Amino acid sequence: MQPRNMSMSGVVDLAAVKAAGEAKAKAEQARAEAAKRAGEAGEAGPSAGAVPPSALVIDVDEAGFERDVLQLSAEVPVVLDFWAEWCQPCKQLSPLLERLITEANGRLVLAKIDVDANQMLMQQFQIQGIPAVFAVVAGQVLPLFQGVVPEQQIRETFAQLVQVAEDRFGIIGIEVDPDAEGAAPAASAADEIPAGPYDALLEAAVVALDAGDLGGAVQAYKNVLADDPGNTEAKLGLAQAELLARVQHMNPQAVRAAAAENPRDPAAQIAAADLDLVGGHVEDAFGRLVDTVRVTFGEDRDAVRLRLLELFEVIGADDPRVSAARTALARVLF
Numbered sequence: 041m042q043p044r045n046m047s048m049s050g051v052v053d054l055a056a057v058k059a060a061g062e063a064k065a066k067a068e069q070a071r072a073e074a075a076k077r078a079g080e081a082g083e084a085g086p087s088a089g090a091v092p093p094s095a096l097v098i099d100v101d102e103a104g105f106e107r108d109v110l111q112l113s114a115e116v117p118v119v120l121d122f123w124a125e126w127c128q129p130c131k132q133l134s135p136l137l138e139r140l141i142t143e144a145n146g147r148l149v150l151a152k153i154d155v156d157a158n159q160m161l162m163q164q165f166q167i168q169g170i171p172a173v174f175a176v177v178a179g180q181v182l183p184l185f186q187g188v189v190p191e192q193q194i195r196e197t198f199a200q201l202v203q204v205a206e207d208r209f210g211i212i213g214i215e216v217d218p219d220a221e222g223a224a225p226a227a228s229a230a231d232e233i234p235a236g237p238y239d240a241l242l243e244a245a246v247v248a249l250d251a252g253d254l255g256g257a258v259q260a261y262k263n264v265l266a267d268d269p270g271n272t273e274a275k276l277g278l279a280q281a282e283l284l285a286r287v288q289h290m291n292p293q294a295v296r297a298a299a300a301e302n303p304r305d306p307a308a309q310i311a312a313a314d315l316d317l318v319g320g321h322v323e324d325a326f327g328r329l330v331d332t333v334r335v336t337f338g339e340d341r342d343a344v345r346l347r348l349l350e351l352f353e354v355i356g357a358d359d360p361r362v363s364a365a366r367t368a369l370a371r372v373l374f
Contacts, residue, residue, distance in 0.1 A: 090217035091146070097138050100151040102158050109151050113176040116213045117205045119184070119198075120174040121152045122167050126355050127320060128280045129188045130171045132250065137173070140194060147202045147213040155320075169319035175201050178209040187319075238264045238271060245277055254285040279353035286311075287318050299328075306332055306340040310347045317351055325351060326365035334372040345369070 100108045100120075109118050121137055123130035134152065141150040155162040155170055165174060165181075173184040182204075184197055205211040245260035261278035264271050292315055298305070299312035309332040316325035329348040333341055348369060352362045 090215040093142055093216055093218060096141055096144075096146065096148070096216065097150045097152065100153050102160055105161065109176050110179055112149060113180075114178055114211070116146065116149050116211060117175055117177045117201050119148055119150050119201070120165075120176065121150060122155050122162065122165070122170050122172040122174075123152060124155050124170055124320070126156075126280075126322075126359070127170050128249070128284055128354075129318060132252075133171045133173075133188045135250070136191060136194065140191070140198060144198065144202070144213075146216040148198060149214070167320075169321060171320075177201070177205045178211060238268060238274070242273055242277070245274075245281070249277075249281060249284075254281055254288060257281040258285060275353060276356065279350055283314060283318065283351070283354055287314050290315060304332070304335050306336055306344045310344060313347065313351065317354060322355060322359075322361050323365075326361065326368075330365060330368045330372060333369060345373070 098108060109120070112118055119137065119141065121130075121134055123134055137150055141148050153161055155167060165172070169186060171188065172186045175182045175184055182201070184201070185193070202213075205213075241260050241264045245257045245264075248254070248256035248260060258278060258281045261274045261281060264274035265278065268274070290311065295308070295311045295315055298308040302308045309328055313325040313328045316322075316328060326348065329344050329351070332344045333348070336344055348365070352365070355362050
C-alpha cells in the first residue's frame with residue numbers, strides 16, 4: 041500500500057500538503073491543543089475533545105474537500121467513497137463501508153462523494169467506474185479498490201491503512217464518545233407521515249437487494265407494479281434489480297471480448313452495455329447500443345432498442361445523459 045501525491049489543479053493541491061514528518065507533528069499538535077482546550081473548558085473524562093460516532097461518516101463536496109479531507113487527514117485516515125444515486129452496486133457497498141468505519145471507532149473516517157455533483161473531483165481522481173474507494177493519509181492519496189468487494193477484503197485493507205497511518209505518519213485517529221450524540225427530539229403526532237400503500241413492499245425489495253436476493257427484489261417490485269403500473273420508485277427499482285440479475289454471473293472478460301469481436305452482434309453488445317452501466321460507464325453503454333441500433337435491422341434492432349430503453353429507466357428520465365441518448369437514438373431510427 042504505497043501513497044502517491046495527486047495533482048488537484050482547480051480544486052486543491054495535494055502536492056502542497058505538508059510532508060510526512062510535518063504531518064506527524066501537526067497531528068500531535070492538534071491533539072495537544074484539543075486536550076488543552078478541553079481542560080480549559082472544564083471537560084473531563086474520556087469524552088473530552090471527542091467526536092460523536094455520526095462525525096465518522098461525512099458528505100464531502102469540492103468546496104469543502106481541502107478542509108474536510110486534506111486537513112482532517114493529518115489527524116485520521118480519510119476513506120473516500122465515490123458513489124452516485126443511480127449506481128446500484130454503490131448502494132450495496134456504501135452501507136458496508138459505513139458499518140466498518142463506525143466499528144473502527146475513530147481510527148478511520150469515511151467521506152462520501154457524489155460523482156454527479158462533483159465532476160471535477162471525479163476527473164482529478166481519474167475515476168473510471170464506481171463505486172471507487174480511495175484513502176487520504178497526511179495529504180497522500182492511496183487507491184484502495186473499485187467495485188463491490190468482499191467484507192473480509194475490506195477489513196484487511198482498512199487494517200493495513202490504519203497500520204500505514206500509524207507507522208509512517210504517526211497518525212492514530214480521533215477519539216469517539218458514543219454519549220456525545222444529541223438526543224433526537226421525540227416525533228409529535230403532527231410530524232408522523234402515514235405509510236403509503238406500497239411502502240412495505242418497496243421496503244421488502246430494498247431489503248432483498250441489500251441481502252443479494254435479486255430474484256426476491258425483482259418480484260417485490262413487480263408486485264407493486266401489478267397494482268400500480270405507474271409507480272416511479274418501483275419502475276426504477278425493477279430496472280436496477282433486473283440489470284444486476286443479468287450481470288450477476290457474467291464473465292466480464294469474455295463478454296467484452298465477444299463484443300469487440302462481433303460489433304454487429306446485438307446479444308454481445310447488449311451484454312457489454314449492461315456491464316458498462318453497472319461499472320458506471322453510462323455514456324459508453326448508451327453509445328454502444330445507439331451504434332448497434334444503427335447497424336441492425338428488424339427484430340435485432342428492436343431488441344437493442346428495447347434494452348436501451350430499459351437502461352434509460354435505470355438512470356432516470358431526468359438525467360441529461362438519458363436526454364442526449366434519446367436524441368441520438370431518434371436520429372438513427374428516423
